[in-house]
Amino acid sequence: MEKLRPASPSWTRGVLYLVVAAFYIPLALMVFESLRFKEISGDWSFSLHWYQVLFSDQALMESLLRSVVIAAGASFIACIVGTFSALAIHKYRFKGVLFLDYMSMVSLVIPELVFALALLSWFAFLKFPLGYLTVIFSHATFCIAFVAMTVTARLNTLDKYLDEAAHDLGATQLQTLWKVILPVLKPAIIAGFILSFLLSFDDFLITFYTSGPGTDTLPIKLYSSMKIGLTPKLHALAVLMMVISVGLILILSRMKGVRELLLNEDS
Amino acid sequence: MSSSTKNAKNMSFISLIPSVWFGVFLLFPILMTFLMSFQKRGTYGGVEWVFHFDNYIRVFDLIYLKIFWKSLLLSGSTTLICLVIAYPLAWALVTLPQRTRSVFLLLLIIPFLTNMLIRIYALKVITAFDGPFIALLVQMGIEVDRFTVSQNIWLVMYGMVTTYLPYMIFPLYAAMDRMNFSLVEAAQDLGACPRHVLFQVLVPNTYKAAVTGASLVFIPCLGEYLIPDLLGGAKSMLMGNLITEQFLKARDWPFGAALAMILIFLLMIFIFLSSRSKGGASGKA
Numbered sequence: 001m002e003k004l005r006p007a008s009p010s011w012t013r014g015v016l017y018l019v020v021a022a023f024y025i026p027l028a029l030m031v032f033e034s035l036r037f038k039e040i041s042g043d044w045s046f047s048l049h050w051y052q053v054l055f056s057d058q059a060l061m062e063s064l065l066r067s068v069v070i071a072a073g074a075s076f077i078a079c080i081v082g083t084f085s086a087l088a089i090h091k092y093r094f095k096g097v098l099f100l101d102y103m104s105m106v107s108l109v110i111p112e113l114v115f116a117l118a119l120l121s122w123f124a125f126l127k128f129p130l131g132y133l134t135v136i137f138s139h140a141t142f143c144i145a146f147v148a149m150t151v152t153a154r155l156n157t158l159d160k161y162l163d164e165a166a167h168d169l170g171a172t173q174l175q176t177l178w179k180v181i182l183p184v185l186k187p188a189i190i191a192g193f194i195l196s197f198l199l200s201f202d203d204f205l206i207t208f209y210t211s212g213p214g215t216d217t218l219p220i221k222l223y224s225s226m227k228i229g230l231t232p233k234l235h236a237l238a239v240l241m242m243v244i245s246v247g248l249i250l251i252l253s254r255m256k257g258v259r260e261l262l263l264n265e266d267s
Numbered sequence: 268m269s270s271s272t273k274n275a276k277n278m279s280f281i282s283l284i285p286s287v288w289f290g291v292f293l294l295f296p297i298l299m300t301f302l303m304s305f306q307k308r309g310t311y312g313g314v315e316w317v318f319h320f321d322n323y324i325r326v327f328d329l330i331y332l333k334i335f336w337k338s339l340l341l342s343g344s345t346t347l348i349c350l351v352i353a354y355p356l357a358w359a360l361v362t363l364p365q366r367t368r369s370v371f372l373l374l375l376i377i378p379f380l381t382n383m384l385i386r387i388y389a390l391k392v393i394t395a396f397d398g399p400f401i402a403l404l405v406q407m408g409i410e411v412d413r414f415t416v417s418q419n420i421w422l423v424m425y426g427m428v429t430t431y432l433p434y435m436i437f438p439l440y441a442a443m444d445r446m447n448f449s450l451v452e453a454a455q456d457l458g459a460c461p462r463h464v465l466f467q468v469l470v471p472n473t474y475k476a477a478v479t480g481a482s483l484v485f486i487p488c489l490g491e492y493l494i495p496d497l498l499g500g501a502k503s504m505l506m507g508n509l510i511t512e513q514f515l516k517a518r519d520w521p522f523g524a525a526l527a528m529i530l531i532f533l534l535m536i537f538i539f540l541s542s543r544s545k546g547g548a549s550g551k552a
Binding site: 011015016100124129205242 | 290352381382390399432461490492534
């Protein structure tokens with residue numbers, strides 16, 4: 001049995017409920033509006049009509065596919081680079097890991113806007129055409145530190161004699177890494193992949209700067225259409241994007257260690 | 268240990284790959300932006316490589332200084348409001364029974380990780396011309412200008428606070444959760460009222476987390492683009508919008524880069540100040 005802490009004054013719980021309400025009432029209203037449909041007779045009824053309209057919109061479905069491809073590509077790269085980064089910093093401790101440590105910190109604290117415009121200027125300087133690749137590389141870069149975090153959390157729980165045991169049994173360093181370390185890190189790498197996918201799928205600003213003509217992701221499409229005006233079809237699109245994100249978050253929250261990671265962002 | 272480090276030498280590809288990646292896609296782009304801030308805008312929007320300081324002189328134009336001031340003011344007040352809301356909220360959270368607590372934590376994490384664009388969209392649904400908020404005001408007999416209701420600085424503030432509040436809540440929650448709560452019990456036994464518990468027990472013990480939370484809120488706020496762009500309308504231009512304008516519309520990249528450097532500079536001042544106050548707190552303890 002946990003020991004109960006002295007209860008806080010009831011008004012503090014009031015603040016908690018108010019904040020939760022402030023978060024969810026707009027979202028609930030948006031879902032409500034997306035389901036409302038005005039019939040020819042002038043009556044309102046609930047239907048999935050706007051979702052049908054949404055799914056039959058070729059251009060939007062192409063954007064959805066594009067978002068998924070970009071998120072998958074970026075997460076794949078982030079998993080490889082992020083895992084190596086975590087291993088280099090927390091396991092092998094090579095010379096020069098200080099640089100890596102600093103760089104991951106910079107990637108976390110740099111204002112998204114500055115990062116976005118720096119990437120745009122850099123790609124322009126290299127004369128690298130903006131498109132799928134620029135978006136994928138940019139997304140991968142800000143996801144690396146997050147993969148490294150989930151992997152580091154797992155690395156810290158590992159038995160430090162794991163390597164020695166493998167070594168005594170005749171495994172080379174590379175074999176140990178491939179056959180012993182990576183398999184135990186697999187759950188953390190998968191969690192990192194899902195987290196990266198979520199971050200990339202939701203990203204607006206960096207995509208806004210680094211995508212070229214014809215590589216609009218779903219958030220960009222939603223942004224440019226909502227500038228013109230809100231329509232029930234857009235409500236449905238927003239709800240669809242929300243459902244995808246919330247689904248990913250719920251999967252993540254069930255994975256061991258991820259929630260602790262999210263909550264201990266200080267220090 | 269020494270033999271394992273020697274063996275590890277042929278494993279150096281492990282640190283090589285992330286180092287090269289960060290170099291190419293993070294360090295070089297930032298250095299490049301820094302260099303670009305001293306260049307001249309080309310005739311057709313490109314960059315002319317002439318070294319000069321004109322961009323930084325232009326920054327001190329009154330129009331831009333006003334925008335900086337407004338951005339600082341908005342980010343500062345957002346941080347303050349988040350602090351005021353997050354303290355009682357985190358206190359309520361840590362004293363809830365375990366089960367209810369994890370439900371509320373999840374309820375707070377979901378919007379935090381959900382797309383910011385979606386949350387702004389939802390706010391726009393409420394304040395739309397034919398939306399429920401205006402309908403409510405009309406019902407109550409309040410005359411409103413529909414344009415002002417759907418785009419104003421208060422809406423920007425609301426958007427900022429709801430977006431960045433979790434960055435304040437989570438560090439405070441974590442700090443209070445680690446804190447020894449018998450201190451609170453002792454204070455209460457000695458007759459402290461809730462206000463005294465808050466200001467004389469909770470705040471001094473979680474001061475560092477509050478400073479961390481303040482930087483986590485302030486930094487993204489100052490460079491925010493989406494919220495003022497979608498909820499504020501043309502009147503409330505902030506630094507983020509000004510910079511984006513230079514890059515994507517006016518095509519004056521060197522000036523945009525100089526503005527971005529000013530943004531980084533302001534943030535570095537903020538981080539320096541907050542890290543100093545952090546040190547002061549630990550010195551006191």
